[in-house]
Structures are given as structure tokens and as C-alpha cells.
Amino acid sequence: MSSKQTKNLSRRQFFGVAAGAAAGTQLARLSPLSVFPSRSKLSAPARQDTPVTLWGWPTQITRSLDTEGTDLLIPRVLEDTGVQLEVSLVDQADLAPRLRAALPSGTGPDVLATDFDVMGPYWQFMAPLNEFAEAEWGPNWKTELFSPTAVQEMDLVSQIVGRPDEVFYLPGNMQLLGWPYYWIEDFETHDIDVAAMTTFDDFIAACQKLKDAGLVAMRGSGHPAELADWFKVLVEVAAPGKMADVQRGIGSFTDPDMAETFNLIAMMYNEYMQEGAIAEDAGVSFNGFFAHESSMVYTFAGTPYFGFLNGDNEQVREDMRNSFGTFQIPGAAGLASTDGGMAMIEASQNKAAAWEFIKWATVGNGAAYTARDTSSPYGAVAITPALTGTDFDTNLAGPLFDALQSGNNVFRRVLCADVYSAITTTIPGVVTGQISAADAAAEVQEAFERNCEQWVTS
Amino acid sequence: MLSDKTPDSPIVYLSVSSAPPTVKKSFWKRHKINSGLAFVLPAVLMYLLFVAWPIISTVQTSFFDWDGISIEREFVGFQNYIDLLTNDRTFRLSIRNNLLWAGLSITSLAVFGFLIAYMLNQRLRFRNIYRTLIFLPATASLVVIGYTWEFMYRTDGGIVNEIFKFLGMESAIRIWLADANVTIFAVIVVGIWSSLGVWVVIYLAALQGIPQDLYDSAAVDGATGFKQMVYLAIPLTMPTTRALLILGMIGSINQFGLIFLMSRGGPYHASEVMAYQIYELAFRTNHAGYASALSVLLLLLSAGVTVAQLRLIKGNFRMFG
Numbered sequence: 004m005s006s007k008q009t010k011n012l013s014r015r016q017f018f019g020v021a022a023g024a025a026a027g028t029q030l031a032r033l034s035p036l037s038v039f040p041s042r043s044k045l046s047a048p049a050r051q052d053t054p055v056t057l058w059g060w061p062t063q064i065t066r067s068l069d070t071e072g073t074d075l076l077i078p079r080v081l082e083d084t085g086v087q088l089e090v091s092l093v094d095q096a097d098l099a100p101r102l103r104a105a106l107p108s109g110t111g112p113d114v115l116a117t118d119f120d121v122m123g124p125y126w127q128f129m130a131p132l133n134e135f136a137e138a139e140w141g142p143n144w145k146t147e148l149f150s151p152t153a154v155q156e157m158d159l160v161s162q163i164v165g166r167p168d169e170v171f172y173l174p175g176n177m178q179l180l181g182w183p184y185y186w187i188e189d190f191e192t193h194d195i196d197v198a199a200m201t202t203f204d205d206f207i208a209a210c211q212k213l214k215d216a217g218l219v220a221m222r223g224s225g226h227p228a229e230l231a232d233w234f235k236v237l238v239e240v241a242a243p244g245k246m247a248d249v250q251r252g253i254g255s256f257t258d259p260d261m262a263e264t265f266n267l268i269a270m271m272y273n274e275y276m277q278e279g280a281i282a283e284d285a286g287v288s289f290n291g292f293f294a295h296e297s298s299m300v301y302t303f304a305g306t307p308y309f310g311f312l313n314g315d316n317e318q319v320r321e322d323m324r325n326s327f328g329t330f331q332i333p334g335a336a337g338l339a340s341t342d343g344g345m346a347m348i349e350a351s352q353n354k355a356a357a358w359e360f361i362k363w364a365t366v367g368n369g370a371a372y373t374a375r376d377t378s379s380p381y382g383a384v385a386i387t388p389a390l391t392g393t394d395f396d397t398n399l400a401g402p403l404f405d406a407l408q409s410g411n412n413v414f415r416r417v418l419c420a421d422v423y424s425a426i427t428t429t430i431p432g433v434v435t436g437q438i439s440a441a442d443a444a445a446e447v448q449e450a451f452e453r454n455c456e457q458w459v460t461s
Numbered sequence: 462m463l464s465d466k467t468p469d470s471p472i473v474y475l476s477v478s479s480a481p482p483t484v485k486k487s488f489w490k491r492h493k494i495n496s497g498l499a500f501v502l503p504a505v506l507m508y509l510l511f512v513a514w515p516i517i518s519t520v521q522t523s524f525f526d527w528d529g530i531s532i533e534r535e536f537v538g539f540q541n542y543i544d545l546l547t548n549d550r551t552f553r554l555s556i557r558n559n560l561l562w563a564g565l566s567i568t569s570l571a572v573f574g575f576l577i578a579y580m581l582n583q584r585l586r587f588r589n590i591y592r593t594l595i596f597l598p599a600t601a602s603l604v605v606i607g608y609t610w611e612f613m614y615r616t617d618g619g620i621v622n623e624i625f626k627f628l629g630m631e632s633a634i635r636i637w638l639a640d641a642n643v644t645i646f647a648v649i650v651v652g653i654w655s656s657l658g659v660w661v662v663i664y665l666a667a668l669q670g671i672p673q674d675l676y677d678s679a680a681v682d683g684a685t686g687f688k689q690m691v692y693l694a695i696p697l698t699m700p701t702t703r704a705l706l707i708l709g710m711i712g713s714i715n716q717f718g719l720i721f722l723m724s725r726g727g728p729y730h731a732s733e734v735m736a737y738q739i740y741e742l743a744f745r746t747n748h749a750g751y752a753s754a755l756s757v758l759l760l761l762l763s764a765g766v767t768v769a770q771l772r773l774i775k776g777n778f779r780m781f782g
Contacts, residue, residue: 100744107530279616282639424746432729
């Protein structure tokens, strides 16, 4: 048989056709007549018999610790609701990449513990909860169930998503920013009275006094959430109230008083923290404080005591009650906001069971367990923390409960993920002297104008 | 014509028909399919799906301003490439760091890898123990290596600074992972340490492939010790060196893991490399179009370096001996 008769496909032709098919498929996606299904068609009817999957980062609402620090989340959920829960926790810094990889392709969990700092572009993948909530609690459920601050934040998220009549998460535990821990013994030895610290200069004077005594005044870390927390706190010292304005497009991050925030943070890291704090791991930072290597710690000060009163280390639990105190950094306005909320993924195929878990974690027994065992306040007004009479209750709980009722704190939050990313990237640059505060502020403003201004100001 | 012979005879049976014999064609031939290509088809399909398609998709995405999430995206032509090449300080830093990584690590690995392998190829007491110890880091997970060294590099109480303190070398103490001038070097050292074992083992295999006769002849000619290494071992292991250089170069350009684990590209991009920048852009700040343009440049760079090196080598390329 001749080659003319067989007319085999040559290798060149074969690869050409295959590569062409791949390219053609890609090009077809560009067409308005594309046959690929849109994301909204990926949802499927609820299926009650499969486990509910939960993603989040390790915070109060993604665990259910007993008084000795044992996590009972899964058995408690099963016992109270009959829902089998599968939990997958990732470090906060890795949460955004994980969501980015999963959600646009219609995969991911049934429930997400929301981290507000990175949620910006991902709210659109959350299912509206109004229908579930109204069926459960009636039309006025939002204001009847949750504190004004919590409601204000829920509404803000709805506006950002562009669907103001819908609710995309239920708030869980609440936090205040700007509350360091301190060793009571150190403050007494060096005659530092937290009640007498009324200005930021007083606070710096206290730090200097500890430093002069040969102590590390404060331990800190380079964790992005900690850097963002410092910004949100010290912006109230450098430019009170302007965080809200610049995120509405009034003024700019480059205004000298806003830019000064970076200098204040650099001063804290370079003058009063342990050497190399900007590259320190958050856990190492905490452990150093627990080992009394510093007089204060401000790592994750957004959740000043929640999680340690019933941590798994007995000595820490003991110290939290008897050796550590807390106070608000003077000048920091003490933002009260949701630490973690629970949202349902729109593509979930297990919505009914997911809703049962969300209820449990935010307004049900799950919230009640955590409030009882950690004294953690919740967005749900019916969930009352069990105060234990510690220094934390005296100094922190009162202001926090007031703030939960008064609201008006939400705009101290960084609302756009790109601004959050720019802030947490540039702060190390200022701390290590690579860029000036003005350069850092310009970079943050550029990120805001490029990716955030349109939807935040609207 | 029919035969008189019984039908039992095979000869008779075969000669019954006067028509020309017909051979039944297989499915493959009937459908004119080259069976060789059919056998490779599954592999080719996998390649197209998991390699070719993503590359085409990345090239396509690089012409758009897209966050990687929204359905809408804006065609911007070559703007992403123009911004990268003209207006991106971090990209320039990444390139510099990749070049630093390649230069320092490949040079160190080639020099130390060869020298250690040469020593371990001699008749030494406890030779196998030394070989095991040298290779041990190569068996550890990158995550374990990254976190362990991060702990060792701690400014306060880290073993590296403690050793300097013990030796009275206070001036050498650094904030290893937070000093913009030092961090990239600190991570490169870890990269070299973790790869050295592999290079040593490959060099050792190459050295063991050199016939003893050549050493004996060299000895007769008066070449001993150092001269044998320079004039015999180095030239004869050159093909291995070239292969390792190419692999080392590609590995350096694609470096990601240790940066991610130890410094996250910081402080303020000071230790960022291209692969990490792509990750940051695509997955943390949602600039998928821009990250795709950077990916395409990285692909072209890897391909260019590899082709250039292969041309320099011109076929004189082998891994062992």
C-alpha cells in the first residue's frame, strides 16, 4: 500500500489540529455566544444528607473551645443540630489565595467564616440570607437579633456588593481594636498607671520608661493582620476620623496627617518592640510575651483576650486571669467590629444544613458556648458573655458593649482588599527604611484609586 | 479446479477458492489511523489539557485587565507588558533577585558540590556516614526546611545570631529576615544548603564513572592529587556540570517555595522573585491579567535561557559520568 492510499495523519498535522482545538476553545470563551455556563448556573438544589464544609481562619468562631482549650466544634454541632461538619482552617494570610482558587470556579465550602479584611471581591459569591432569616425569625430579624454596630456592618457589606436589600452573612463574635496586654507586675514595678495614660504621648512615655529600664516594652509581629490593626488604631491618633473620609473619596491617604500614621507605626516597631519584630511570626511574638520577654504585646490586638482565657496552656489561662491586664491605647478610638461572621456560599449544594450551622454559630448554642467560656461578646444581643471579674472585664468589656450599641465605628475598617494589601506591604518598607511614609501613603492611595474608589465611595 | 483429495488436506482446503486471498484489515488500518499516534494520544491529550491549554489561556489573559474573578474583563492589548517593563519597580527587583539567586546558588553548588563529591570519592573512613549527612537535607520537606531556618534566623535567640555571639562576632549579627539588604541572601543560603546534597550525589555518580585506569595513567605521568582533580576529574565531569547548570538555572528562575515560607517576599518586596510576584498579583491582590503577562515573560525567560545554554553545550550533555 502506498502512503498516498493510507493518507495517515502526520505528527505535525496531529499536533497542529490539537493545538488549534485548544486555542479555539479558549477563543470561544471570549465570544458573547459562549456555550460555557455562567457561574450563576452552578447552584444546585439543596442536599441534606452530606456534611457541611466550613472554611475559615483559626479564630473564635471557627472553634468551640471548652474551658481547658479542647476544640469541641464538630461534636457540639452534631449534637445540637444533627449536622455533620467538616472544618478546613487556613492561616489568615493564605485565606484570600484559597478563596481565589476555589470560588470563581464554583467550588469551595458550604460555609465561610468571613475575614472582612480580605472579603472584598469574594462577597459576590455569597448567598443572600434574607429568605432563610425571614422564614426563621420574621421580617424585623436584623434589628431584633443583632446590635446596632453589627447591623451597621451588615448593611455596609450589602452596599459594597451592590445589593443593599440583601444580607450576606450573620455576625459572630465582636472585637475592639487598640487594647494591648501587659504584665501587671512590670507596670507596678515601674510605676505606670494605665488609668493615668490619657494621651498618646503618655503611652509613648510609658514605653520609653520600660525601655530605659532595659525591658522590651512591647512584642509584635509582621503578620499582615497585625500591621493592618496597627494602622487602624494609629490612624485615629494621627488623623482622627479621616479613615472614614478617605475611603469615601474625601481627602487622601497622602494627606500629611494620614501619612504620619506610617511614621507612628515605624516608631513603635523600631523603638519599642523586640529587634526584628517586623519579620516575627505571630505565634512566636505571643509566646515571647507569655514567657515575660516583654512588658506588653499587641499581636492581634483586635481580639485582645478572646481565645486565651480558655487556651490549651494552663499557665497562660492562669496568667490571663491574674497576671495580665489590658488598656486602650490612648487616642485609639477602639473600633468595635465583627471579628468573624458566617456566610453561605452561593454554589453550595447543601444550603439547608449550612443554614442550620450558621444559626448555631452566630445566634445559637455555638455562640452561647463561646460567650460563656471565653467571655467573648457577640453581635447577637441575646448572647451574653459570662464575665469573670478580671481586669479584662473591668477595662474592656464595658467600653466594648457601649461601642456595640453606639455603632459609628465601621469606617475605621479597611474596606477594600487592595488597600489592605497595600497597607500591609508598605508598612514593612517604612519600618525598614526602604521607603518614606509619603511613598507608602502614595502607594496605598494608588491602590485605592485603581481598584477601590469606585465601589467604596458608591 | 477442485482437487480429488479429501477435505482434510489443508492444501486442498486452501486451494478451494480461485479468488485472491483477502486479509482482514484491522480497525486501525480500515480507519487509516496510525497506531503509534493512537498510543500517544492519551498522553498528548493530558499534555494539551494541563500544559498547552493553560499556557494559551495565560497568554490570552495577559492582554486583559482582569481581576481573575469577575465575568467582565477589559482588553488592554500590550499595556500589561508595557507597564511591567517600564513602570514596575517590584518587577525589576524580582529580576535582580532571580539573577542573584541563579548566580550565587549555581556557582556555590557547582564549586562546593564538586569539591565535596571529590572528597567523598576518596578512600575516607566513615565515608558513607559523610555521604548520608550531606544528602540528608535533600530528603527534608521544603516546608520543614523553611520553618526551621526561619526559627534559626530569629533575631532574638535564633541559633545563627547566637553562634555569632558565642564566637564574639557581634558585628555579624543581623535581623536576617527583616533587613532589606540581607534577607534575599539569607534565603539563598538556605536554598543552597537544601540543594547541595543532590548536586553532591550527582557529581559523585559522575566521578565514579571515570575509569580508574585514567587515574593510574595520570599517576604514571606524574599527576597526583590536585592535578588529577584539575586535569582529569573536572574535564571529565564537565557534561554533568553543564546538565546541572541548566537544571540549576531553571530551578533558580522558578524559585518560589522558600521565599513564600520564609520572607513572603519582604520586607517590602526586597526578597521578591518573579514566581512569588506572580502569586501575589494573581492570588492575593487579584490582578490576574497583569500576573499573566508576568508569567508569559517568565516562560519566555526560562525558555530563552534553556535554549541558549543548550546551544552553548551543543549536545555535550549527560547527567552521569
